[in-house]
Amino acid sequence: MPGYAHCPSSHTYAARNGPAPTEDRREPDTATNAEPSGERLSTAQEPEHLHARPDWLCRICGEPWPCLEARTRLLAEYSDFPSLLKIYLSAQMYDALDDFTAHGEPAPLNLYERFISWARNRPPTR
Template identity: 45%
Template sequence: MTGPQRRLAPAEVEHLPMRPLWLCRRCGQPWPCGAAKLALLAEYREVPVSLFLYLAGCLHDAIDDLHRLSPSVTGSATDMFDRFLGWPARHTRAYRVSTTGAADIEEAPS
């Protein structure tokens, strides 16, 4: 072989969940970790509703997995909700639904 031998770096592990523990495969923090949140925000930037749907599915799976491992350590519903669904609302243009009726909506001046 001519020239210097090039050493290939191992593929970087992405910040993905390690099931059934729901810890980050790369950094070991509870998933979604900070880096995973940034990656998810970038990936779903144009479709924030899809981000919420994806994370809702992850929340469901995490509750099921963690409860099977140890029912007493699953965590409170509030903590689990905040971990999976609380943070995106602060960082996306989350859609808000108004509870006002059509009669309460003012018409724009013509």
């Protein structure tokens, strides 16, 4: 029949569009992968040690933020730009100061030591 477009054969379809779709097109599991030994590997990252406002305690370990783990990670993240780390920490310190004094309480005396003094190119200490 002239002008009749017939359905493409499976070879023509595959050549233009890749393999024909199947009914079961599940996405691969990206969270875990099974090793030949049966062990499952996770691609999930460890949770970040971030602050919880207005108390400025670590959301993971409950220590005053920046906790030891947060300090270690921040030093590694900003290792090429230590001055930017100090700028970031200064901004965090002033946000914490605002939160701590929002209800008329006096400012904590150790904010500089807690937020900035440790930010040098050496491993953090407690």
